[in-house]
Amino acid sequence: MxxxxxxxxxxxxxxxxxxxxxxxxxxxxxxxxxxxxxxGSVTRSxxxxxxxxxxxxxxxxxxxxxxxxxxxxxxxxxxxxRERFRRLLVDCDVLLEGLATREVTALGLDPATFADDYPxxxxxxxxxxxxxxxxxxxPTTDLTLLAGGGPAHSCGxxxxxxxxxxxxxxxxxxxxxxxxxxxxxxxxxxxTVSGRGQHVDVSVDAALNVSSELATTQYLADGGIVRRQTxxxxxxxxxxxxxxxxxxxxxxxxxxxxxxxxxxxxxxEWIDLAGLRDDFPDVVLLELGVERGGVAVVxxxxxPLAREIWNASRDAMMLLAARLxxxxxxxGCQRRGLxxxxxxxxxxxxxxxxxxxxxxxxxxxxxxxxxxxxxxxxPYRFSRTPWRISRPAPRLGEHTENVLKTGWAQx
Amino acid sequence: xxxxxxxxxxxxxxxxxxxxxxxxEARSTALRRIRVCDLSGQLAxxxxxxxxxxxxxxxxxxxxxxxxxxxxxxxxxPPYNDERRGIEFGGSFNNHNTEKLGIxxxxxxxxxxxxxxxxxxxxxxxxxxxxxxxxxxxxxxxxRLQEIKPDIVYVSHSGFGATGPYRDFRTxxxxxxxxxxxxxxxxxxxxxxxxxxxxxxxxxGAYAMAIAMLAALWHRDQTGEGQWxxxxxxxxxxxxxxxxxxxxxxxxxxxxxxxxxxxNRAGAPVMAPHGIYPxxxxxxxxxxxxxxxxxxxxxxxxxxxxxxADARLATLAARLAEQDALDARLAAWTAGQGGQELADRxxxxxxxxxxxxxxxERIDGTPATPGxxxxxxxxxxxxxxxxxxxxPVHLSExxWSLRRGAPRLGEHNRFVLGxxxxxxxxxxxxxxxxGVI
Numbered sequence: 001m002x003x004x005x006x007x008x009x010x011x012x013x014x015x016x017x018x019x020x021x022x023x024x025x026x027x028x029x030x031x032x033x034x035x036x037x038x039x040g041s042v043t044r045s046x047x048x049x050x051x052x053x054x055x056x057x058x059x060x061x062x063x064x065x066x067x068x069x070x071x072x073x074x075x076x077x078x079x080x081x082r083e084r085f086r087r088l089l090v091d092c093d094v095l096l097e098g099l100a101t102r103e104v105t106a107l108g109l110d111p112a113t114f115a116d117d118y119p120x121x122x123x124x125x126x127x128x129x130x131x132x133x134x135x136x137x138x139p140t141t142d143l144t145l146l147a148g149g150g151p152a153h154s155c156g157x158x159x160x161x162x163x164x165x166x167x168x169x170x171x172x173x174x175x176x177x178x179x180x181x182x183x184x185x186x187x188x189x190x191x192t193v194s195g196r197g198q199h200v201d202v203s204v205d206a207a208l209n210v211s212s213e214l215a216t217t218q219y220l221a222d223g224g225i226v227r228r229q230t231x232x233x234x235x236x237x238x239x240x241x242x243x244x245x246x247x248x249x250x251x252x253x254x255x256x257x258x259x260x261x262x263x264x265x266x267x268x269e270w271i272d273l274a275g276l277r278d279d280f281p282d283v284v285l286l287e288l289g290v291e292r293g294g295v296a297v298v299x300x301x302x303x304p305l306a307r308e309i310w311n312a313s314r315d316a317m318m319l320l321a322a323r324l325x326x327x328x329x330x331x332g333c334q335r336r337g338l339x340x341x342x343x344x345x346x347x348x349x350x351x352x353x354x355x356x357x358x359x360x361x362x363x364x365x366x367x368x369x370x371x372x373x374x375x376x377x378x379p380y381r382f383s384r385t386p387w388r389i390s391r392p393a394p395r396l397g398e399h400t401e402n403v404l405k406t407g408w409a410q411x
Numbered sequence: 412x413x414x415x416x417x418x419x420x421x422x423x424x425x426x427x428x429x430x431x432x433x434x435x436e437a438r439s440t441a442l443r444r445i446r447v448c449d450l451s452g453q454l455a456x457x458x459x460x461x462x463x464x465x466x467x468x469x470x471x472x473x474x475x476x477x478x479x480x481x482x483x484x485x486x487x488x489p490p491y492n493d494e495r496r497g498i499e500f501g502g503s504f505n506n507h508n509t510e511k512l513g514i515x516x517x518x519x520x521x522x523x524x525x526x527x528x529x530x531x532x533x534x535x536x537x538x539x540x541x542x543x544x545x546x547x548x549x550x551x552x553x554x555r556l557q558e559i560k561p562d563i564v565y566v567s568h569s570g571f572g573a574t575g576p577y578r579d580f581r582t583x584x585x586x587x588x589x590x591x592x593x594x595x596x597x598x599x600x601x602x603x604x605x606x607x608x609x610x611x612x613x614x615x616g617a618y619a620m621a622i623a624m625l626a627a628l629w630h631r632d633q634t635g636e637g638q639w640x641x642x643x644x645x646x647x648x649x650x651x652x653x654x655x656x657x658x659x660x661x662x663x664x665x666x667x668x669x670x671x672x673x674x675n676r677a678g679a680p681v682m683a684p685h686g687i688y689p690x691x692x693x694x695x696x697x698x699x700x701x702x703x704x705x706x707x708x709x710x711x712x713x714x715x716x717x718x719x720a721d722a723r724l725a726t727l728a729a730r731l732a733e734q735d736a737l738d739a740r741l742a743a744w745t746a747g748q749g750g751q752e753l754a755d756r757x758x759x760x761x762x763x764x765x766x767x768x769x770x771x772e773r774i775d776g777t778p779a780t781p782g783x784x785x786x787x788x789x790x791x792x793x794x795x796x797x798x799x800x801x802x803p804v805h806l807s808e809x810x811w812s813l814r815r816g817a818p819r820l821g822e823h824n825r826f827v828l829g830x831x832x833x834x835x836x837x838x839x840x841x842x843x844x845x846g847v848i
Contacts, residue, residue: 004630004638028626046680048658060661061679064653111807132805133782139702139763143675143685147698148765148779152687154608155597160694163687164767165605168596168674174651176803178618183804185625186466190441190809192632193425198808203780206803209773210785213454213584213609214490214503219770220786220798221490221502226770231594232585234608242585243603249669251603253589255581330590334580341582343604346592346652347659347666349645354577360646361656374660379650380623381572383553384638385630 003029004385008188009408010094011085012069014041017098017126017204019065020177021184025094026068027387031410033403034069035085037076040396050371056396063373063393067364070410071394072403076107084404089118091408094184098126101136111199121197122187126180130203140204145172149208154215154226154234164228175211176204243343244318250326255339257314259297264289264309266336267316280319285312350376366392423535423632427469435826437510438812439467445628448527448534449473449511451620452483454610455584455644456540456568457507458617463624464510465802465811471534471827472508472818473527476515476848480820492794498820499793505817506799509789513818514827515848518549522847527551529832531559535631536624540568543578553639562637564627568620572643582644584610591648596655600673615651616644654679676734683730684710687767688742690750697750699741699757699764703727709760714744791816824848 008030012022019034026032034041045054046061056062074081085107089095097104104110104125111131114123125131128140146152146166156164183200191197210216215234218224226234231243231253242254258264264286271283289295289309299306317338321329326342333340344352350361362377378387427446428436437443445468449460452472464470474480479498485507487498516530517523531537537556539546546552546567556563567573570582570590588594588607598605623640631637649656658664677685677700684707685700701707704725711719718740723729730737745753750766757764765779766772773779774786785801794816802811828834828848842848 004626006630007633008629024622028622048654048662048679050661052662060654060657064657129780130783130805134780137761138758139706139761140765141677141682141685141700141702141763143677143687143700144698144763144765147687147696147767148773150768150770150773151607151609151611152698152767153769156605156608157599157602162599162602163675163689163696165597165599166675166687166698167593167605167607167611168672168678169593169652169655170679171611171651174615175618178615178622179802179804182462182618182621182625183802183806185622185629186441186463187806187809189445189625189628189632193444194808196808198806201805201807203783203803206780206783206785206801208803209780210800210803211611211614212770213611213614215609215770216774216800217503217506218490219774220506220800221492223771224490228608231604231606232608233610243606245603245669251589251669253585253594253606255583255586334577337581339581339583339586341586341589343589343594343669344592345595345667346649346655347664349590349592349649349652350656352590354571354575355646355649358572358575358643358646360649371661373657376650376653376656377646379619379642379647380566381641381643382623382627382630382638383640384636385627 002385003027003387004382005030006385007031008094009092010096011035011088011092013097013099014043015098016043017173017176018096019043020173021124021126021180022069022096023065023067024177024181027389029385031408032069033088033399034066034071034394035074036071036396038073064375066393067375067389068391069394070399070403071397072400073397082107088403088407089121092121093188095121095123096126096180097124101131111201114199115197119196120191122184122191122200123197124180124184124200124202126176126202126204128204130206131201142166142170142172145204145208149205150212150215151208154212154228156228157230172204172208176202176207179207240314244321246321246326246329247323248325251343252321252326252329253341253343254317254321257310257317258338259295259310261290261294263338264294264313266338267313270320270332270336271316274320274323276319276323280316282312282315285309286316289313350374362389364389364392368395431826431830435512435823437464437467437469438814439465439809441466441806441809442468445469445536446534447471447536447538448530450537450539450541450546451568452540453485454507454613455616456538456620457483457485458614459568459620459624460511460538461507461509462621462802465813466809467812470511471530471823472511472513473530474513474515474820475517476821476846477517477519492797502797505789505791505794505797508817509799509813510815511818512823512827513821514824515821517847520845520847522842522845524550526828526832526847528559530827531556531563533831534560534563535628536564536566538566538568538620538624542581543569543571543573557637560637562631562635564624564631564637565639566620566623566627566642567639568616568642568644570644572646573641584613587612587616587644587648591645592652592655593648596652596672597674598672599675601670603669612644612648616642616647619647681727681731683727683734684737684741686738688738688745690745690753690766691748692750695750696767697745697753697764698767699762702763706762710757710762713757713760713762716744787813789813789816792819792822821848
């Protein structure tokens with residue numbers, strides 16, 4: 001079975017911001033060759049490492065972000081290898097890179113003129129502040145980009161003596177890389193009609209700026225500035241907590257407070273089932289809520305009883321959350337049609353019964369070490385052309401000889 | 412596979428906007444041949460079709476007249492641009508649905524389902540983000556879509572996907588983030604999870620949905636084959652935590668407990684110092700990171716105090732071992748300085764740094780990404796002109812364009828149902844009177 005992008009030729013120059021879009025294309029079936037400099041990409045020096053021993057073949061950063069790719073070594077500072085690079089580029093559909101402008105210039109590539117030599121090439125640049133106008137030497141990391149681009153401002157705790165928080169996992173590369181892939185595919189779909197390629201300029205900072213949801217739309221609408229709040233949406237006004245520590249020390253997340261009569265009936269039934277009626281005298285308010293057919297949001301401003309019922313339902317959910325293990329609370333809510341979640345670590349989440357039933361986790365065996373690697377599986381399930389990891393990440397120069405001999409042909 | 416595909420002229424229309432009124436027509440030429448029958452909404456769905464609309468695809472949003480489009484909780488919801496309220500005045504809805512056409516169809520009625528069927532016949536893509544299985548129960552499982560149009564690309568997006576024990580569970584962004592590991596991996600040591608403070612997964616889920624549509628269209632262009640793509644937000648979320656999953660599996664680590672994560676510190680690659688420190692002013696902060704020992708030497712130079720010049724801090728291992736003390740020293744140093752001024756000074760010295768920028772600073776201050784036009788103004792018939800999010804990309808030949816605001820409820824019924832589907836005036840009036848549209 002082949003992915004939807006079978007046959008598409010992608011040349012990726014290894015780097016922090018080209019790796020993820022390269023993986024997305026490769027796992028969707030594209031023929032991706034990742035080019036590393038002699039000695040290997042700097043990203044091979046990034047942990048974590050298999051066995052906690054730093055080594056180019058043990059970088060799990062590399063192992064994860066380079067699945068389904070072939071890998072070659074080229075010294076792009078040397079004429080002979082630059083010529084090899086150019087030969088590959090002539091028959092290539094997509095060039096993916098995140099190099100500094102001076103490095104691109106050294107390769108003889110210029111967005112204004114590359115189409116003369118490579119008329120059908122879609123050239124995608126993913127750089128911190130875009131290729132078109134940014135000063136070339138602004139040093140950045142994932143942390144500084146997320147701080148400047150918006151997400152960190154919305155993230156943290158009610159207690160503002162604690163700093164804003166950067167979400168983990170190298171997300172700046174995912175946000176920008178997603179736009180790189182979507183834009184590359186857009187340019188390819190246009191090429192199908194026009195026959196012409198083009199340059200795609202992606203700014204990581206701009207991508208984060210338009211991926212910060214309410215902080216942005218609030219400001220654009222009325223100039224309001226949202227404030228970070230523990231484990232829930234940053235808002236202009238302080239809101240009630242929605243994240244609760246459950247009986248087992250894990251956390252749950254509540255949805256919008258219930259308001260339908262059947263929701264109130266379910267909560268009353270659950271309170272009794274959990275033996276909490278004596279601990280929660282306000283259960284009578286919920287029973288009133290059942291009798292009056294629920295509470296409408298518009299009544300909250302005018303009807304004091306509606307407000308009391310509404311608050312009682314929130315209190316009941318908080319109590320149930322605190323008295324039950326997190327996962328039991330999640331299932332108990334969802335089976336009663338109440339929106340709720342539990343906070344899982346990635347390592348727990350991948351073993352969740354739902355994901356196991358869907359066969360999500362994907363095992364890849366490295367033929368060199370025999371090591372079995374568990375990766376996240378398909379983010380999208382194509383009925384006809386399934387996503388798949390077609391090979392483990394390449395070892396240093398694993399395909400150099402083969403690619404230089406046979407070019408884009410796949411084994 | 413270089414150059415125009417042999418399938419390029421295989422019978423798909425070249426331009427979905429041909430003959431349409433110029434005030435409706437898209438400006439971008441990239442995807443003019445694509446029409447999307449879009450039943451999706453909120454941000455997780457609307458954010459995906461928005462990207463295609465910006466590139467010139469004809470995206471037709473189908474909303475429910477019986478509930479005045481209320482299934483999409485963003486329609487008419489805050490924030491607002493002024494004191495006016497109502498279903499046409501939601502600022503986020505305007506942002507998420509810019510450049511789309513809007514029609515109403517009541518799918519509870521047979522005539523409504525017939526209209527949708529006819530719309531699917533002339534579409535390339537069908538999208539929805541109802542809970543798993545809902546669209547099938549409305550009468551449109553994939554098998555039926557295929558009967559209507561054999562090469563249709565159908566993308567469904569729900570929190571838990573179309574199969575599995577949680578299929579019918581209800582979610583929104585923060586729930587997806589919690590269940591998929593992203594909330595857990597965001598926080599400070601000794602504190603509960605911080606989460607993301609917004610629906611991060613609505614954005615990332617939407618981007619995955621756009622990629623799925625475009626990749627499936629590419630395959631259709633090559634082969635003539637359509638297909639169904641089932642997207643589960645939780646799976647998209649987990650796919651963004653790959654190195655954590657791999658690390659725990661390969662190194663057989665026990666699952667982490669709550670409070671053990673400090674995501675302001677560096678994971679991969681390891682760095683120190685690396686964090687968000689106080690700056691001058693109320694609730695002002697600066698992020699800074701030393702990628703290597705040379706960065707530290709530059710920072711120590713900028714600090715210019717004896718403790719920073721201590722040779723024992725010259726190596727990463729030593730700085731990691733003394734990270735708590737180092738962070739406390741740094742915080743004392745940064746706290747008296749303006750965040751932007753200090754960041755400018757450090758960046759000039761070669762050290763990665765940025766203030767934690769407020770929306771006002773990043774949108775109306777000096778843009779970090781220059782010359783981009785990231786906040787275009789669109790025209791909404793009721794709201795008036797309003798700024799929205801642009802796209803963080805520029806294409807040299809077929810760039811995006813956003814100029815029309817979100818559609819009013821049923822605003823384009825006459826154009827889409829009348830012009831595109833050929834429903835006559837009398838029948839349109841009848842459908843309206845019967846509550847079908």
